[in-house]
Amino acid sequence: MAGRLFFAWRMFTAAKAQDDRNYNANVETRARASFNPLLHLTGMQFKDRYRISKKVFKFLCKELRSLTNLSSSQRVSLEHKVLTALFFFATGSYQRPVGIAKHTSQKMCSVYIEEVTQALTHKNIINKYIRFPDTPAARQAVSQRFYRKYGIPGVVGCIDGSHFKIVVPPKEEEHLYYSRKHYHSLNVQMVCDDKYRILNVNSKFGGANHDSFIWENSDLNTYMQSLHRNGEIVWLLGDSGYPQRPWLMAPFLDAESNNYNEKHMRARVVIENTFSRLKNRWRCLHKDRVLHYKPVKCAHIILACSVLHNIIINFGVEDTEENIGLQFERTMESDQITYTEREATSDLIRGRILRDQLARRLL
Known part of the structure; x- marks a missing residue:
């Protein structure tokens, strides 16, 4: 008798718990439906909260729906998932506060952020929105814009690395991510054009790796070399942390002030400002925040x-306010260790010859 009563009590308790979950889910569903940011927020309020305009948001949802596997679920729309992820990217808050703000449990908030992150890094999206100029005409267009603005010919992008803080990784791989700045990070290599558009991202390496090592092991390095082998004389601009090559122009180290170094510095500041804009608009990447995920997921978020x-x-x-005061901050952050050549290779010699010719042309 006692056993049957206990079994009945267990069944009743389980049924009540399920009813409570269904009730809470319905309450959250009604709460989400009762507040529509597109309708109840002004354009300025929407941008302040999600860092993009309503027009961009509608376009983004359309792209993700058509180019990726992201879709609405029975209770939650695709738009709500995207808003949840945007709120996290924009504020850098932990998932629980984000979930409360979006009437979503912490667990489901994590799921939505993961789904949207995976959608934004889907190959269809990446191939469409992060593309290094892949035709001579496209590279010439970028080069001409750089020349008109900064007076340096042949430039198809500026390159640099920046550290993005992450939580302490597992002990067996922790040494790969502990940077010389004394925190754990990803050292992310990016290339941008004159309009601050990101052309290439390499987020695979931990903060213990130097910029030059990441560059030497990047697909873009191989691609730039292939362009030179095919007779196309174009290059990237990098700071003194990068090796001088025919396809990568670094500043002169033995000249404190000359026309080449001055123009080189003015042009290369676009990559500094690109990092500043990226980190300050999406606060989860800001220097005062830490990404509390495994390195691979952190790389996907970046x-x-x-x-x-x-x-x-x-x-x-x-x-507007996103990049105010951040140029100086990034400049201070990028105190790179100067790259030192171990031997005078043919690539170094040809690179120096090209740089000398370029410097004489800029006199």
């Missing part, structure tokens, strides 16, 4: 924010 950065540029949305 890539997802880079995609959003380029989509915003495509819509011509101007930055």
Whole structure:
């Protein structure tokens, strides 16, 4: 008898718990439905909260729906999932506060952020929105814009690395991510054009790796070399942390002030400002925040924010407060260790010859 009563009590308790979950889910569903940011927020309020305009948001949802596997579920729309992820990217808050703000449990908030991050880093999205100029005409267009603005010919992009803080990784791989700045990070290599558009992202390496090592092991390095082998004389601009090569122009180290170094510095500041805009618009990447995920997921979040950065540029949305005061901050951060050649290779010699010719042309 006692056993049957206990079994009945267990069944009753389980049924009541399920009823409570269904009730809470219905309450949250009604709460989400009762507040529509597109309707109840002004354009300025929407941008302050999600860092993009309503027009860009509608376009983004359309792209993700058509180009990726992201879709609405029975209770939650695709738009709500995207808003949840955007709120996290924009504020850098932990998932629980984000979930409360979006009437979503912490567990489901994590699921939505993961789904949207995966969608934003889907190959269809990446191939469309983060593209290094892949034709001679496209590279010439970028080069001409750099020449008109900064007076340096042949430039198809500026390159640099920046550290993005992450939580302490597992002990067996922790040494790969502990940077010389005395925190754990990803050292992310990016290339941008004159319009601050991100052309290439390499987020695979931990903060213990130097910029030059990441560059030497990047697909873009191989691609730039292939362009030179095919007779196309174009290059990237990098700071003194990069090796001088025919396809990568570094500053002179033995000249404190000359026309080449001055123009080189003015042009290369676009990559500094690109990092500043990216980190300050998407606060989860800001220097005062830490990404509390495994390194691979952190890399995906950085890539997802880079995609959003380029989509915003495509819509011509101007930055306002996002980049105020951050140029100096990034400049101070980028005190790279100067790259030192171990031996005079043929690539170094040809690179120096090309740089000398370029410097004489700029006199």
